[in-house]
Amino acid sequence: MVRFTEVGLRYPSPDGEEAPEALADLTFTLPEGSFTWLLGASGAGKSSLLRLMHLAQLPTRGRLEVLGTEVRGARRGALPRLRRRIGVVFQDFRLLPYLSAFDNVALPLRLTGRSEGSLRPDVTEMLRWVGLQGKEMSLPQQLSGGEQQRVAIARAVVTRPQLLVADEPTGNLDSHQARRLLALLTQMNRLGTTVVVATHSEDLVSQFAAPSLVLQAGRMVHHG
Amino acid sequence: MAERRTRFSRDPLGLKRALSDKLLPGLVAAMALLAALALAGSRGAAALKDRWQHGAAAAVTVQLPPEQASRMEDALALLRRMPQVASAEPVDAERMRELLRPWLGEVPALPLPLVLELRLADLSIDPAPIARELAAAVPGAEVEAHGIWVARLAALARSVQGVALSVLALVVGVAVAVVAVATRAGLASRRQAIEILHDLGATQGDIAGRFARRIGLLAAGGALAGAAIAVPTLAGLAGLAAPLSGGVIQPWAALPWLDLALLPPVAGLIGWATAQLSVRRWLKRLP
Numbered sequence: 001m002v003r004f005t006e007v008g009l010r011y012p013s014p015d016g017e018e019a020p021e022a023l024a025d026l027t028f029t030l031p032e033g034s035f036t037w038l039l040g041a042s043g044a045g046k047s048s049l050l051r052l053m054h055l056a057q058l059p060t061r062g063r064l065e066v067l068g069t070e071v072r073g074a075r076r077g078a079l080p081r082l083r084r085r086i087g088v089v090f091q092d093f094r095l096l097p098y099l100s101a102f103d104n105v106a107l108p109l110r111l112t113g114r115s116e117g118s119l120r121p122d123v124t125e126m127l128r129w130v131g132l133q134g135k136e137m138s139l140p141q142q143l144s145g146g147e148q149q150r151v152a153i154a155r156a157v158v159t160r161p162q163l164l165v166a167d168e169p170t171g172n173l174d175s176h177q178a179r180r181l182l183a184l185l186t187q188m189n190r191l192g193t194t195v196v197v198a199t200h201s202e203d204l205v206s207q208f209a210a211p212s213l214v215l216q217a218g219r220m221v222h223h224g
Numbered sequence: 225m226a227e228r229r230t231r232f233s234r235d236p237l238g239l240k241r242a243l244s245d246k247l248l249p250g251l252v253a254a255m256a257l258l259a260a261l262a263l264a265g266s267r268g269a270a271a272l273k274d275r276w277q278h279g280a281a282a283a284v285t286v287q288l289p290p291e292q293a294s295r296m297e298d299a300l301a302l303l304r305r306m307p308q309v310a311s312a313e314p315v316d317a318e319r320m321r322e323l324l325r326p327w328l329g330e331v332p333a334l335p336l337p338l339v340l341e342l343r344l345a346d347l348s349i350d351p352a353p354i355a356r357e358l359a360a361a362v363p364g365a366e367v368e369a370h371g372i373w374v375a376r377l378a379a380l381a382r383s384v385q386g387v388a389l390s391v392l393a394l395v396v397g398v399a400v401a402v403v404a405v406a407t408r409a410g411l412a413s414r415r416q417a418i419e420i421l422h423d424l425g426a427t428q429g430d431i432a433g434r435f436a437r438r439i440g441l442l443a444a445g446g447a448l449a450g451a452a453i454a455v456p457t458l459a460g461l462a463g464l465a466a467p468l469s470g471g472v473i474q475p476w477a478a479l480p481w482l483d484l485a486l487l488p489p490v491a492g493l494i495g496w497a498t499a500q501l502s503v504r505r506w507l508k509r510l511p
Contacts, residue, residue: 054423055423055511056419056422056423056511057511058511077427079511080422080425080426080427080428080430081425082425083422083423083424083425084424084425086425088423088424094416094420094423096236096238096417096420098238098241099236099238103236107236107421107424108424108425110236111421111424111425111426111430112425155424
């Protein structure tokens with residue numbers, strides 16, 4: 001479950017003056033096992049909201065509860081364990097350029113201490129599922145944009161996270177791959193993962209009926 | 225392929241590329257060489273100081289002719305009243321025979337002069353007025369002051385030792401600064417990778433540990449090279465210094481092997497600890 005209560009986020013200003021809030025007065029709850037579309041124009045605050053959900057950023061005010069933990073009151077040392085229960089598909093992929101596709105996907109499993117022998121079948125299966133069999137040892141710069149995005153998706157879901165957040169996950173995918181990705185997301189959702197997908201694609205949203213959360217200028221204007 | 229995968233999996237931050245295996249070890253090697261020279265200088269100065277101080281048990285000795293034996297107490301009383309004299313003690317006959325045995329052998333019948341050992345309140349004091357005052361009171365009394373020069377040399381050796389240890393402390397400080405700068409450079413070049421690992425759930429310990437291990441290894445390797453370069457240098461210096469210390473010339477045996485052997489692990493430890501602190505401080509900016 002993800003619960004926002006009067007949450008605000010203000011990024012530090014480079015000139016030291018108080019910057020306006022990027023997100024303000026967000027109050028909503030995403031039940032465990034729910035699927036939510038996150039919608040809004042560019043600059044509305046979708047990426048900032050997702051950064052709060054996957055703990056890349058902490059709120060500057062309000063109360064944020066993620067997977068049963070109130071993050072502002074949590075010990076700093078407890079946050080990495082919480083992050084490992086969250087899968088993230090970044091808008092800009094954020095692959096490590098000197099690691100192969102296999103090693104990029106295996107990274108979250110290695111961080112949890114999984115042995116090489118036990119992680120190999122999972123990583124191979126995930127790469128096969130996103131259609132990258134045979135490209136395990138390719139470096140990101142040897143892959144197309146769509147292939148890189150699929151590696152990023154495989155990395156996000158390989159740990160079977162309890163919460164999956166995706167920021168424009170179909171931006172570089174063709175319609176066939178986008179449908180496959182949506183099938184993966186809905187399949188994970190059926191297995192109990194809470195899924196939040198930020199997108200501009202009306203076509204994608206129309207393929208799966210689910211509640212949506214709409215942001216405008218950092219404030220929530222619709223939820224449901 | 226599997227080998228490549230294993231190698232990469234052990235270095236997800238790409239630190240083998242980010243932290244040069246030439247510049248940092250090269251700098252640490254130079255500092256290890258300086259540290260070895262400073263350590264050897266400190267040890268050598270300490271040895272010379274001990275030897276010279278031992279030889280200069282008294283800065284000044286006073287010799288009374290045998291016929292003035294009855295005046296010894298008067299001479300001692302006079303000397304002890306002088307403000308320039310910190311202490312004055314007689315050397316007993318048995319110790320005198322011990323001191324003379326290497327030159328004269330066993331000569332129990334030989335009349336020995338009476339000798340008093342003086343310690344001056346200050347090594348800069350001129351012993352001539354003491355000699356004049358004593359000779360006036362006890363005719364035939366002679367003051368021998370060459371020990372004062374030995375004592376001054378010992379003081380000089382102590383100063384050299386202090387300077388060498390200061391240089392050593394400076395080298396350690398510079399080493400810490402160099403490692404901190406190298407770590408910051410590594411952090412700057414791997415900022416995005418660190419943020420990705422952080423977002424995927426890596427702990428501060430995971431990230432700082434990877435930096436610390438890499439930098440510790442580079443520092444230890446550099447120090448090993450520096451210590452290796454120091455060996456022939458120090459052997460040459462030990463050969464030159466051997467006559468001064470009165471020993472037989474055995475330069476290899478005279479080297480501070482333990483100090484040299486400790487340089488790599490100590491440098492590795494300094495690198496490891498500095499990197500841990502630098503990275504953990506940097507990571508505080510992340511949530």
